[in-house]
Amino acid sequence: MEELPIKPQDNQTQDQDFSNINLRLLDLSDIDDYMVWAADDKVTQFCSWESHTSKEVAMKYMVDFIIPHPWFRAICIDDRPIGAISVTQKCGSDSRRAEIGYVLGSKYWGKGIATRAVKMVAAEIFFDWPHLERLEGLVDVDNIGSQKVLEKAGFQREGVFRKYFIQKGRARDAVVFSLLSTDPQAKLLV
């Protein structure tokens, strides 16, 4: 997940234009680009899944989870995946609610990319799923960068759920954010 802005150490990213990102489906041919973030412990620190230890593990995860997922997109620059974003609908009487999640390669942190991707997804998802009333994000209480992403994207912070979920073996507090279909930010297109 994105962290506070840091001075980029890789000169290649300093001159790139990050205003033109696009979202598209991920497929197996993207596996090498996918491994750049999915095998990075810095990136997966706050993710529910462990860093992929091999290309085979990553391909299995892509086939079993990513490709069949109802709404999963690669975040791309020049059509090359640098991260991912997904929306997962809840079931039964909670089906008007969905949860957003996102992850970004660490050399792209601090440039507003995740915020831009979240804004794009928010506008698109309420259009794709007209029954959706509430999009929510749950962020580890220590993941300040990711909390800033949702705040900048116009989500409202509603509270902290104490010891809400288990991650890497420990019960974690989660900050909960929401964006409603009726919120003005849900209609802004980037």
Added chain:
Amino acid sequence: MEVNSQEISIRPYEITDVDDFMVYAGDEKVTRFTRWDTFTSKDSATAYIKDTCIPHPFCRSICLNNRSIGFLFIKPSSGEDRCRADVGYSLAAEYWGRGIVVKAMKIAISEAVKEFPDVVRFQAFVEVDNKPSQRVLEKIGFLREGLLRKYTFNKGEVRDMVIFSLLANDPMF
């Protein structure tokens, strides 16, 4: 009639509780804020006791002198969510306002802490307008964590819900 706290107990449901169950589960005043549609027949109530209450991981009748006057449940989640459990309750309207649910829930949570050692968080979702139920949770020692906008759908409407939690090592009042 004064209610002595020693007369309040919790136990698993039995099919023979069905008539007492209908007194509260068939009462719109009681079911207004529950997920239940008001029970209108003994058959549907019997099926609910048999198919839901009895096999449930932790569903109990709230009893006064061993007669069922209310309902409570504690339901742990699974996987990476196994550290938390949802709680819910309802009580026959005749017995409201006497601290019965508070007593019953304290007994239930003390038992659940032992029965579900993975659970460190008990949580409850209450409608914004259901002030008496919010007071019940506060009296037990639950902490109000926030208002969740358009969180769930019940009885034909999307609803805002207040969320409360009690951690396994929080003191109960």
